[in-house]
Amino acid sequence: MSMFFQNPPKAARPQRVDDLLGNELMACIGRLDVVSRKIFSGKLQGERRSKRRGQSVEFADFRPYVHGDDLRFIDWNIFGRLDRLFLKIFLEEEDLSLVIAIDTSASMDWGDPNKLAFAQRLAMALGYVGLVNHNRVTLASFGEAGGLRTLSNLRGRRRTSEMGRWLLDLQPGGRGTFEESMKSLALKRQGRGVMLVISDFMLKEGYEKGLRYVAGRGYDLWCVQALAPQEIDPTAHGLAGDWRLTDLEDRDEAEVTATPGLVEQYRANLGAWCANLRDYCVRRSIMHLVVDTSTDVEVLMLEYLRRRGLLR
């Protein structure tokens, strides 16, 4: 039995970019692409089909010409046959904004495997997928004392190492408010796309207001709830007897005696907490998934996220 609680290991976070994204993983995920559930418009004619019709090679429909339309899109062949002006409508292919927000609060620096390290690796892998597909990748970290930190508008494979260094520089600690961070992130929105919020969502002030800022603004929002195995099943990792538990963020203390009944109640509450977050997400068309940090990132991306439709 793992004795995490009696003898917690020192957090082993990645020190190099290779620790975040190894060559093998890079090779595996290099052919993936980020998928949005919608077709979004972007600044550039990218590789995306957008519901916004515009200039592209893919014909979408015709519509009658109205005054002011661009004469370049009039289908003159139809005019020749029907003597009426119709306008050709094309699907506009746009680039995709991929925003990855990582919770770096103190609560994430816990667990074995460490939750923050897991979030870093997952963000690096997803960001790499975005970069190689010429998506506009934005990384953000929240929860630190300094508030929201961002690395915006990365595009192209060559920005991979820059993204990696930024991720490596993330330091856990502090207790920023989730709501303010999400508000700031929503205001900095550029274009539309996919947003992933990687956090444990153990927020005493609640996650509802914060998610409300980033949901419904055109983002295809994903909430990735990362939980350490020790959170999921404390007794299997040495939590037995009398303990004084200290909240890593606000130093609040809870004295508990880890009786089977109490642990069972804790697990029920954890399940209810996760279920509430899932219900909240479902009601707002937010994708929610709980991830055990012991899960391998490669497996997560190649199998699970593909099945859930985030990647293809």
Add this chain to the structure above:
Amino acid sequence: MTTLAITWMTPLTGIVVASALVPLLVALYFLKLRRRPAGVPSTLLWKRSVEDVRANTPFQRLRPSLLLFLQLGLLAFVAFALMQPRMDLGLGSGGRTVIIVDASCSMGAKDLDGTRTRLDVAKEQAKARVEAIFAGGLFSAAPGETMVIAFSDAAKVMQPFTRSSGDLLRAIDRIEPTDGASRIGDALALARAFATVVNPDAPGAAPESATLELWSDGRITDLDAEGLRPGERLVYHVTGRADAANLGIEGIAAERSATDPGLIQVFVTLRNDGPDAVETDLELFVDGQRRAVTPKPVRVAAAMAGDAYKPGSERVTFPPFVQPRAGVLRVQVVRADALDADNRAEVAVSAPKRLKIAAVGPLDQFTRFVVQSLPSERTQQLSAEDFAKLGNRSDEFDVVVAAPGALPKAIPPGRYLVLGVPQGIDGLNPYGTKESLSVRSQRGEHPVLRAVNLDDLRVSKAVAMAPASDIEAIVEGPDVPLVLVARRGPVTAVLTAFEPLDTNWPWQRAFPTFIANAVEWLGGIDQAAVGEEHHPGDTLSVRVAAGTKEATVTMPDGTREVIPAREGSVTFGPVTRAGAYAFAWSDERGEQRRDFAVVPAMDEGRLGAAPELSVGTQTVAGTSIGSGTLNDLWPWALTAALVLLVVEWWAYHRRHWIRATPGARAVRPLGAKDALGGGAPIMRP
């Protein structure tokens, strides 16, 4: 039923233990509160869980926990120890206690540790008991009154009821060993007399009884005649070993030869109370000088155990030897055993002596013939007037055989055989005459009636008397005494209620035998007839000449005591120890000396302590406690509590011992869905 008295026996020990235990418990208390710290991402769910558990279960279900049971056991033992229970069968708080100590001969046995007698041990235990009663207790009420009684053949109040432990301890110290028998009747009567308190305000209420605490070996002769009264409680502290064996002298007698009074012969009866037959030599000492030894060891059979207990017995007769003088003969058992007192026995013999007999008054021819034919130094016929003229000088005769009307109203000191009812003896209370009488009963064991058969005695006329209680009737007819022994100060008389000529007695063989017995008995009554036994509890008396003021008594241990003479005699006693007692006094005839020998009481030779007492119809089980402190249970309870404390300490820490397992792989958690009870879709590839 056992009463648990709450007493604080050793306050210093309690303080020491408390000072050691309380800090330990306090430390344990704090240490138990020290929880192991651990950081968690959020205490949100934990606090909510704790609240949920508390909210949903107002009383936590009692879970089987080793720590819980250990702590409960510890508390139980501590509480038990705090109550300071005792198993001493002692009195309840505030009750009255009578401490009764057996000081009989058998309590002198040194069978417990070889150095101390049973009485020494009993006294120590009794003193410890007193200290326990009066030591006070944390929760005890005021100690009850206590008294001390010692008994052997007679009981003696050593200390009446008191609350002074010092007086009680000193009273116990004053208890002296005796060589007497164990008779508890007087002790119980005394205890009841002192202990029974009748509340005058509630005449109908039952009197308050006390607890009787008896230290004895249980060999008490009169237990069958006693009984415990309602509410009375007897606690029997067994003192002595049940398997103690003993060989001793049960009886000793010496007789001078009838033909050659200078020769004396000694008879000894040995008694064996052991399970095995034993052999021993006997030594005979005369006035401290060894005179004879048994030619070969005497074998005494083993005692027969069981309900029909019968000690082994053997009679030993020493060959006659010349002893023309008075002296003290002592027989000593050479073999040593637990009880020394019965390994020796003394008998005092007087110098051979012939009697001076006076025949006073008109005796009938039969009586006169018998008297004249008795062996004597001198037999003188005196008229009533001549005898009256002698006055106090009449004591030159050892025995006076008188006709009833020949004695003066003021009978001078002396010993008289009167065949009829004289006038000068008080307490006879004649009230008429009876006719045609025969003998209903006779005390055959009395020396006067030895070999006297009165079955065929017919009395045509006798004086009817209602004698006082101190006048002994040794032959009784229907409703009236026929032969009496009267003691009135210096006067001792054997008298008959009839005259010989009013009976058919003179024609019977019993008549001369009776007269001879009576003359010999009367003549030797202050001469310590050879072979006469005295036992502890007896009173020794010697007749001295008129005008003698005092006599000095030398006791077996050599101490001396001066006893004043009263009414022509010196009386000492009752004696408590066996051995030779010597009376010495001076009169006009010069220095006089008289020896007495006191032998230990019979039936004290059985040393095996009785495990229980049968008092009347009740059986009292004995308690064999070593001392007053061994019966405390609280040290054992405290020790058990300390042991439980250590075990509890070990069990508590065992839960937090972390075994280092180098290279141990973390066990992969349970399926996330399972871990969360199926509540949330936790991803698991």
